[in-house]
Amino acid sequence: QDSCEFGSSKYFALCGIGGILSCGTTHTFVVPLDLVKCRLQVDQAKYKNLVHGFKVTVAEEGARGLAKGWFPTLLGYSAQGLCKFGLYEVFKVKYADIIGEENAYLYRTSLYLAASASAEFFADIALSPFEAAKVKIQTIPGFANNFREAVPKMLKEEGINAFYKGLVPLWMRQIPYTMMKFACFERTVELLYK
Numbered sequence: 001q002d003s004c005e006f007g008s009s010k011y012f013a014l015c016g017i018g019g020i021l022s023c024g025t026t027h028t029f030v031v032p033l034d035l036v037k038c039r040l041q042v043d044q045a046k047y048k049n050l051v052h053g054f055k056v057t058v059a060e061e062g063a064r065g066l067a068k069g070w071f072p073t074l075l076g077y078s079a080q081g082l083c084k085f086g087l088y089e090v091f092k093v094k095y096a097d098i099i100g101e102e103n104a105y106l107y108r109t110s111l112y113l114a115a116s117a118s119a120e121f122f123a124d125i126a127l128s129p130f131e132a133a134k135v136k137i138q139t140i141p142g143f144a145n146n147f148r149e150a151v152p153k154m155l156k157e158e159g160i161n162a163f164y165k166g167l168v169p170l171w172m173r174q175i176p177y178t179m180m181k182f183a184c185f186e187r188t189v190e191l192l193y194k
Helices: 009-029 031-042 050-061 063-067 070-099 101-106 108-139 147-163 167-192
Strands: none
Touching: 009 031, 009 070, 031 050, 031 063, 031 070, 031 108, 050 063, 070 101, 070 108, 070 147, 101 108, 108 147, 108 167
């Protein structure tokens, strides 16, 4: 059967898979840019600008150095995408059930905002450990060469807090962004179908 009923488990799973593919792959694709951006933020004396940051990284680490942090990026943003897109649809249905069909339509923008904020809350909990490891791999010379080396070192040095100390700033950035993204998406689709 090719069809998929809205609100079914299959529907939610497919939305989650779409999130994995759209977030995990796109964020992994831009790891070199993200790596240089992070290094610019932590060492402005060494990395003068974006182009210089690329040149310094390649000169010191080779082209492979630009891929540092790709694995936690792939895992983290895949997990975030799964939760962001999958849970957004779950919360949209659950909140609509709570307020009723008529109110869900009348206050649909508020529904989109609430559902997306809720989904992103959990998506960032899934992302945070991977993002923390990625940043350490990319910005602290000699800390770890890869995710497998970073995780035990982070646990030993800082405990579980190492993976979540950036969660609140992540929420502050991601939740408003995601709320606007989904609300704008939903209303744009609505306009296009009129």
